[in-house]
Amino acid sequence: MSVSLEQLRRCHVGVDLGAARTRVFVKGAGLVVDEPSVAAVNTRTGSLIAVGALAEQMTGRTPHYIRVVRPVSGGTVVDIEMAQRMLRHLLGEKLRRQLRRKPRLRAAACTPHDADPLAQRAAVETLVGLGARRVELVDTLIAAAVGCGLPVEQPTATMIIVCGAATTQVAVLSLGSIVTAERLAVGGNAIDAAVIQHLRTQHALMLPSQSVRPLQLALRGTGLTSQGPEVTEIHGRDVATGLARTVHVDTAAVRNAIHTPLTSVLDGIGKVLRDCPPDLVADLADRGITMVGGSALLPGLDQMLRDATGMPVEIAERPDVCAILGLGAMMEGRIQPLVLNPLAEVAE
Structure with missing residues (x-):
């Protein structure tokens, strides 16, 4: 663990x-804030x-003078000033006033595994800009394992996948602590x-950018498994004419398209097990793998x-x-x- 539990107990906000x-x-x-990072x-x-859900609804629907930005990319803050402004509005004036009353406000932040020093510095500066005097960084893998109830402090292996x-x-x-880990640049957005x-290539159909998750449209039912519906009806815009059009898509072909980015996830799991x-691998044969994260709810991914x-x-009870x-x-x-109880020295 990158920071001690004693230091985390002194923190006021995570x-x-x-x-x-x-x-x-x-x-x-x-949990006081759970909003889109927009x-x-x-x-x-x-x-x-606007920030949060309202700003996300504006994506693709704004006039030229309104820009929708995402200050966080891949778990790393890429625009510190905008991230601070977004957090201020998400917290609200009342909650920020309560936090300012703390004499020495301490904060904790989740950071991706193997985050480089610049990414860690960006997370620290974002929270310092909100008034935190000290910021502790916790590996997302450790925090997620604790949150889903895994016995991470025991001398047995637990395997977790944060999607x-x-x-x-x-x-x-x-x-x-983390014995071995791998971070892959594949997530729900890639799928x-x-x-x-x-x-677009097979049916000349463009989907709305964010009105509904295209994955949930194409993989309703049992999703990635072969027991799902053979054909799925999807609404979108024709690439050539620009008019609204409805097509019937072969679900098996969509499953094959999704399997392509998921192969790198399988390769990452294999690399972690080899290292x-x-x-510990013998423990995992009984305990298995726990999936957390919003993309863990992808239909059929656990069976795959x-x-x-x-x-x-x-899948964890509340993976997101x-x-x-x-x-x-x-x-x-x-x-x-x-x-740990150290062995007492036996006096001769």
Whole structure:
């Protein structure tokens, strides 16, 4: 763990700045913010028009002088000033006033595994700009494992897959630390893009940018499994004429298009298992893999991983908020480290 539990217990607020959603946990109040990481700006005046869900609804529907921006990309803050403004508006004046009353406000933030120093610095500066005197950084893999109830502090192996919008992180944990991990540049956005590209090339159909998730349209029912519907009806815009059009899409072809980006996830799981000590791999055969993150809800993805690895795969109870809930549990002192009893020296 990159920071001690004692330091986290002194923190007052925890933040998970994701590429898709921003979540804020306040000690004593729980999860207070769970909104899309989007902001709409008036380019003429520089003023912020909307943040969160309202700004996301504006995507693709704004006049030329309104720009919809995403200050977080791949779990990394790429626009510190805009991220600070977005967080201020998401928190609201009342909550910010309560936090300002803290004499020495401490904050904690989730960061992706193997985040480079610049990415860590951007996360720290974002929260310092909100008034935090000290910022602790916690690996997203550790926080997510704690949030879904895995016994990370025990000397047994637990494997977790964090399926985010921009990245997928795979790790084996033991004794409260990461034994081996891999971060892949494939997430829910890449899978959505594969579906959109398939519909454009095979059916000359363009889908709306964000009105509905195209993946859920194309894979309703049992999703990636072969028991799903053979044909799915999808509405969109014709590439050539620009008119609205409805097409009947072969679901099997969509499944094949989705499998292409998912092969890199399977390769990452294989690499993590190869780098893992044999004793821990033996534990994983019984415990299996736990999936968290918003993209873990992709229909049929868990079954695909079962078939590819031969290990049990389960989705966490609330996969989308596991990381921030785990961070909150550590801040409130609900997680206790494993106490090791040193061998007492026997006097001769």
